Amino acid sequence: MRMAAMLVAAALAAGAAQAQDLLIRGARVHTAGSAGTLEDADVLVRGGRIADVGRGLAAPTGATVIDAKGRPLTPGLFGGLTQIGVEEVELEPSTVDAELEFKQPAWMHEWRPEFDVTRAFNPRSAVIPVTRVEGMTWTMLAPTAQHSMIAGQGAAVSLAGRWESVIGGRTLFVNLGSAALEASGGSRAAQYMLLDQAIREVREPATAGEGALLQPEGRAALKDYLAGGRVVFRVERAADIRAAIDYARRHGMKPVIAGGNEAWLVARELAAADVPVILNALDNLPGDFDRLTARLDNAKLLNEAGVRVAFSWTDTHQARKNRQLAGNAAAHGMAWEAALAGLTSAPAKIFGIADRGTIEKGKAADLVLWSGDPLEVTTVAEQVWVDGQPVEMKSRQTELRDRYLERLRSRQAQ
Amino acid sequence: MVEALLAALVAAGVSACAVQAQQPAAVPPEVPAPAGRAPYSSAYAAPAQPAPILIRNATVLTGTGSRIDGGDILIESNRIAAVGRGLEAPAGATVIDAAGRWVTPGLIDVHSHLGVYPSPQLNAHSDGNEATDPVTAGVWAEHSVWPQDPGFQRALEGGVTSLQILPGSANLIGGRGVTVKNVWGRSYQDMKFPGAPQGLKMACGENPKRVYGGRQKAPSTRMGNVAGYRQAFADAQDYREQWKEYEAKLAVFKAGSKSDATAPKPPKRDLRLETLAAAMNGELLVHNHCYRADEMGIMLDLAREFGFRISAFHHGVEAYKLADRLAAEGVCGALWADWWGFKLEAWDSVQENLAIVDAPAGSCAIVHSDSSEGIQRLNQEAAKAMTRGVRAGLDIPPERAIRWVTANAAKALGILGQTGTLETGKMADVVLWNGTPFSVYALPDIVFIDGVLRYDRARPDAKPRSDFEL
Numbered sequence: 024m025r026m027a028a029m030l031v032a033a034a035l036a037a038g039a040a041q042a043q044d045l046l047i048r049g050a051r052v053h054t055a056g057s058a059g060t061l062e063d064a065d066v067l068v069r070g071g072r073i074a075d076v077g078r079g080l081a082a083p084t085g086a087t088v089i090d091a092k093g094r095p096l097t098p099g100l101f102g103g104l105t106q107i108g109v110e111e112v113e114l115e116p117s118t119v120d121a122e123l124e125f126k127q128p129a130w131m132h133e134w135r136p137e138f139d140v141t142r143a144f145n146p147r148s149a150v151i152p153v154t155r156v157e158g159m160t161w162t163m164l165a166p167t168a169q170h171s172m173i174a175g176q177g178a179a180v181s182l183a184g185r186w187e188s189v190i191g192g193r194t195l196f197v198n199l200g201s202a203a204l205e206a207s208g209g210s211r212a213a214q215y216m217l218l219d220q221a222i223r224e225v226r227e228p229a230t231a232g233e234g235a236l237l238q239p240e241g242r243a244a245l246k247d248y249l250a251g252g253r254v255v256f257r258v259e260r261a262a263d264i265r266a267a268i269d270y271a272r273r274h275g276m277k278p279v280i281a282g283g284n285e286a287w288l289v290a291r292e293l294a295a296a297d298v299p300v301i302l303n304a305l306d307n308l309p310g311d312f313d314r315l316t317a318r319l320d321n322a323k324l325l326n327e328a329g330v331r332v333a334f335s336w337t338d339t340h341q342a343r344k345n346r347q348l349a350g351n352a353a354a355h356g357m358a359w360e361a362a363l364a365g366l367t368s369a370p371a372k373i374f375g376i377a378d379r380g381t382i383e384k385g386k387a388a389d390l391v392l393w394s395g396d397p398l399e400v401t402t403v404a405e406q407v408w409v410d411g412q413p414v415e416m417k418s419r420q421t422e423l424r425d426r427y428l429e430r431l432r433s434r435q436a437q
Numbered sequence: 438m439v440e441a442l443l444a445a446l447v448a449a450g451v452s453a454c455a456v457q458a459q460q461p462a463a464v465p466p467e468v469p470a471p472a473g474r475a476p477y478s479s480a481y482a483a484p485a486q487p488a489p490i491l492i493r494n495a496t497v498l499t500g501t502g503s504r505i506d507g508g509d510i511l512i513e514s515n516r517i518a519a520v521g522r523g524l525e526a527p528a529g530a531t532v533i534d535a536a537g538r539w540v541t542p543g544l545i546d547v548h549s550h551l552g553v554y555p556s557p558q559l560n561a562h563s564d565g566n567e568a569t570d571p572v573t574a575g576v577w578a579e580h581s582v583w584p585q586d587p588g589f590q591r592a593l594e595g596g597v598t599s600l601q602i603l604p605g606s607a608n609l610i611g612g613r614g615v616t617v618k619n620v621w622g623r624s625y626q627d628m629k630f631p632g633a634p635q636g637l638k639m640a641c642g643e644n645p646k647r648v649y650g651g652r653q654k655a656p657s658t659r660m661g662n663v664a665g666y667r668q669a670f671a672d673a674q675d676y677r678e679q680w681k682e683y684e685a686k687l688a689v690f691k692a693g694s695k696s697d698a699t700a701p702k703p704p705k706r707d708l709r710l711e712t713l714a715a716a717m718n719g720e721l722l723v724h725n726h727c728y729r730a731d732e733m734g735i736m737l738d739l740a741r742e743f744g745f746r747i748s749a750f751h752h753g754v755e756a757y758k759l760a761d762r763l764a765a766e767g768v769c770g771a772l773w774a775d776w777w778g779f780k781l782e783a784w785d786s787v788q789e790n791l792a793i794v795d796a797p798a799g800s801c802a803i804v805h806s807d808s809s810e811g812i813q814r815l816n817q818e819a820a821k822a823m824t825r826g827v828r829a830g831l832d833i834p835p836e837r838a839i840r841w842v843t844a845n846a847a848k849a850l851g852i853l854g855q856t857g858t859l860e861t862g863k864m865a866d867v868v869l870w871n872g873t874p875f876s877v878y879a880l881p882d883i884v885f886i887d888g889v890l891r892y893d894r895a896r897p898d899a900k901p902r903s904d905f906e907l
Contacts, residue, residue: 114643114780150778305810308556308587309906315557340778347817350877400817400877401824420777424787427757428829431796434761 044069045411046082047390050091053397055098055367056381059360066096068388071411076382087413089392089406097363097397098382099160099389099409101370102342103335104255104281104301107154107162108144108180108188110339122167123175133168133206134221134236136195137244138175140166146184150340152418155182157343158391158404163335163374165196165255172203172214173221176244179374181389183409191376194279195248199258199267201313211263215270221245222274249275253375255301259313261285268296279373281335284314287321290328299331299373304352322365323356332361333370350398362398387411477579479629481618483864483887489513490888491526492869495535500542500843500858504836510540512865515888520859533883539873541839542859543598543619543866543886545846546812547724547771548751548805552602552625553578555586556809557905566605567612571649571656572669574637575708576612578604582625585903588809593619593892594900595813596868596881599630601850606640606726607648609656609665613712614638614724616850620886621901634851636748637716639666641727641736642782663735670743673713679704680714722748722851724771728782730758737766749849751805754783757793760800769801769849770794773811774818774825791819791841792826792833803849804841815842820875835875864888 045068052064054076065080066073082088111118120143123135141164154162161181168174179191198206199214207213217236224231225242226249237245248254254276256267264280271278280286283300286293293300304322309315325332334348345366353362371380378387388411395402407414474480490512497508499520509524510517526532553565564581567573582602592600597619604611614636617628641662650657656665686701715721723740727733727750740747749769750756754777756763756770763770772794777786787793795802804819806812823838847857856864865888868874868881884892892900 112778112781112784114647153777305814307591307813308809311557311559338779341776343775347821347877351814351817354878354880398877400820401875403824403828420787423785424757424789424793424829427760427787427793428789431760431793435796 043411044083044086045089045388045408046080046086047089047091047096047392048080049093050096050392051093052076052382053095053097053360053363054382055360055364056383058383063093066382066388066390068390068408068411071388073382073384073386073388075384091392094405095393095395095397096382097158097391097393098367098380098386099391099407100158100346100366100397101333101380102154102159102162102182103333103345104165104177105162105335105342106140106165106167106339107150107182107342108146108148109140109164111148111150113339121165122169124170133171134173134217135171135175135238135241136173136221136248137238137240138166139177139193140164140175141178141180141189141193144180144188146186146188149419150342151182151184152415153340153420154342155184155407155409155414156404156416156418156421158346158393158397158407159342160389160391160407160409161190161376161379162342163191163194163370168196168198168203168206170206172198172206172217174198179376181409183412190379191374192253193247194374195245195252195254195276197254197256199256200260200263201311202257202259215266218270222249225249251275251277253277253279255279255281257281259284259311259317261288261316263313264289265292268292268298272296283325284310284317284321286330287318287324288316290325290330293325294329297331299333299369300325301333301335301370301373303337304334304348304355304357319351319355320357322352322362323358326357326361331369331373332357332365333373334365346398347400350400353398359398474626477577478626479631480624480626481620481622481629481631483515484889486512486515486865486888489518489527489530490533490885491524491530492533492535492540492867493524495538495540495869496873497540497859498542498836498839498874499860500840501860502836502840504834508540510859510867512867512885512888515865517859517861517863517865517867519861533869535869537872538882539870540859541596541868541870541874542843542857543868543884544596544815544842545850545852545857546592546597546600546806546815546842547749547769547803547846547849548807549592549600549602549812550605550807551588551592551600551809551812552582552584552586553604554809555583556588566607568605568607568648571609571645571654571665572709573604573608573612574610574669574710574712576604577615577635578602578612578638579615579625579629582615582617582628584622584625584628585905587903587906588812589619589621590901590903591809592812593884594881594894596816596870596874596884597812598866598868598884598886598891599847599850599852599856600812601636601724603636603638603724606638606644609640609645609662610669610713611638611640613721616852618886620891621903630852630855632852632855635721636724636850637712637721639723639725639736641725641732642729643780644726659732663739666739667742669709670713670717670739670745673710673717674743676704676707676710677714677717717743717745719746722746722849724749724751724849726751728752728754729785730755733759734762737762737768748851749801749803752783752807753794754786754790757787757790758785760794761797763794764797764800767799767801769803769845771803771805771846771849772822773807774804774821788821788825789829789831791822792829792831795826795833795837795841796831801845801848802841803845805846816870816874816879817877818842820877820879823875835873838875 106121166175174196603614616633
């Protein structure tokens with residue numbers, strides 16, 4: 024048993040693509056795709072990909088067959104915008120690689136769009152198994168920033184635990200609004216002033232003399248984003264959201280709003296501009312003057328206005344809580360299928376991950392078999408597959424649990 | 438003022454016995470108010486309940502460990518008048534048909550910073566940590582509470598009827614906590630839970646040593662932390678002795694016949710030591726922020742050295758490692774369902790923590806929030822912890838798990854005699870849920886505090902709003 028587990032772990036770590044065929048029978052398949060939910064359906068996986076979805080599928084010779092007994096099967100869930108793999112213990116700097124901080128004036132060193140946080144990704148992070156056994160199979164690795172508006176670049180990573188984990192193209196992260204005031208001389212007006220300067224340095228490198236915001240590498244990195252690159256703006260206030268969309272459009276960027284506590288106020292504009300929002304569905308307090316109108320039905324209102332919505336909790340270690348966000352969005356009026364999409368197909372579309380996020384033919388077989396309603400807090404993930412391979416349902420936390428449960432039982436037996 | 442009052446009484450030849458009788462021990466007595474309410478005491482009184490209320494045919498979790506299917510609750514004169522099946526509606530009663538719905542006691546959060554770290558979280562609102570000295574036992578959280586914090590209303594919508602507001606954990610001994618009813622008031626006294634003992638906030642581990650160590654000041658280590666608590670309580674022992682001596686002299690003076698003798702001079706009141714002496718005398722309940730099992734073990738010894746009791750360890754990410762000892766010593770574990778990893782002392786988290794702490798006989802497991810978000814969903818946190826426990830093979834039905842957010846919390850706050858369960862004679866703090874509270878889809882339909890309707894989901898226009906949100 025233990026040996027088998029070790030083999031699974033070794034196979035995952037090595038990225039060995041010796042995926043065994045898999046047939047999951049009789050599941051309530053939430054495809055998160057155009058087929059919606061299929062009752063009593065089968066999913067066939069070959070070579071790590073979904074080969075077929077339907078009823079009465081035949082098991083190929085040698086395939087592992089799982090009887091789902093009607094339990095729900097979903098795509099592997101999105102863990103949100105996190106620092107999984109670049110942050111072990113938040114308050115221990117030696118374990119954190121999520122932020123660039125030279126402790127110099129911002130204009131000297133810290134406008135570094137070339138900073139690519141994925142290069143620090145550690146697929147052996149203890150946070151990965153803890154998150155993965157809860158059904159999260161991928162996350163958007165996002166750099167953080169306190170001393171620059173430009174946090175840098177991130178990308179989608181699989182939580183398979185392989186050496187090569189990046190599964191999507193690069194995305195730039197920009198902070199706006201009051202959270203970035205210290206990095207912009209104390210005024211949000213200066214945020215656009217500085218962004219304008221940076222863009223001018225890219226377009227007219229000759230202007231980038233002394234006091235330039237960007238290094239040559241930074242100019243090269245930012246240039247890509249001015250030709251339709253995806254830029255996540257972390258911003259809450261309705262007025263700032265409008266300004267960010269307008270700015271991105273004028274400069275050829277493809278904007279994504281993260282945070283968006285007041286996005287519901289500009290839902291129509293967001294829908295018209297096809298700008299998605301990644302939000303924390305539990306935000307309902309006026310935490311500061313950027314989000315005085317935060318409300319629990321933000322996700323519902325945006326979805327009904329036609330805005331693509333995905334979910335993200337605020338804390339790396341609790342990425343697993345993302346499922347609870349979707350459940351609460353549903354409890355506060357968001358259509359259930361849309362709430363599930365916010366953990367699956369919506370983030371995949373937002374970040375251009377074409378081969379994940381739904382249970383459809385040809386997609387990578389990231390799958391989760393649940394004990395019940397996947398958005399419900401009393402439900403747990405019973406088995407997770409990444410690229411068609413079963414994940415060992417074990418983490419440092421389950422090992423600690425087992426050690427102390429054993430002690431509890433032996434004491435009770437005395 | 439105490440001294441002045443005593444002197445005046447003595448000078449007037451009036452026996453001071455009445456004043457002395459209020460002193461449970463050798464701690465300076467609270468100053469009696471000139472008229473009516475004592476300073477800083479509760480000014481809360483529930484408005485009279487206009488008519489009896491009968492909630493019928495609900496699934497009732499009483500908080501005592503029982504579940505009544507098809508159960509009724511009768512609320513009269515602000516109290517729970519009866520719980521059972523087939524209750525008769527008194528004349529004029531409002532009857533609520535609760536078929537398909539669940540009823541629980543009002544939820545109680547033992548660890549909140551609402552009002553002291555309110556929304557919006559601006560500099561002007563940062564009132565939860567008097568981080569200027571590692572021992573600030575003289576401060577009272579209630580004097581920082583901003584009753585207009587919109588978080589109170591949000592917590593009410595989550596079924597929270599009582600909560601303890603604590604100072605933060607920057608200090609070894611951060612000050613006194615206050616228990617309030619979750620009712621709107623112009624000042625905290627309008628919310629203060631009548632008769633509830635105050636808490637004393639203490640903190641182990643990383644926070645105090647980081648805050649003060651970072652300033653090249655003690656404590657900068659865990660051993661520095663422990664020396665800090667010990668010296669503070671040793672000083673308080675000395676202080677208590679001074680008051681005992683004074684009282685003995687005063688007794689001699691009063692018994693004496695010499696008319697020319699002068700009354701002994703009382704020691705100067707020291708608010709810091711007064712608080713610690715009160716904790717040693719059991720008048721304040723100690724609430725100890727402590728993550729690691731080994732440090733909880735040290736704190737239990739500290740309590741033994743100075744003769745006080747720890748009511749609850751808060752956060753206790755490693756409480757499962759000494760669940761048996763907590764139960765044996767009668768110390769509650771006030772815990773999160775699954776927070777972890779934000780610092781090293783929160784590294785050894787397990788999602789079965791609450792369930793394991795709950796398992797031994799005599800246990801007292803509590804779900805706490807420490808969060809303006811978490812306090813809105815204590816039921817969901819309990820649901821997650823219950824689920825993990827059940828999957829680990831522990832027997833935790835909903836009627837048991839509900840105690841984590843009701844009766845056990847009330848016990849830790851010293852208010853179990855008044856609230857925390859649905860038992861005849863208790864305050865009618867009652868939540869009617871749209872279904873089982875152990876669900877992400879659960880929402881309170883109606884919340885009563887002392888039998889008074891404080892929240893009705895069907896009437897969003899009628900819900901109270903903080904001045905700030907206008």
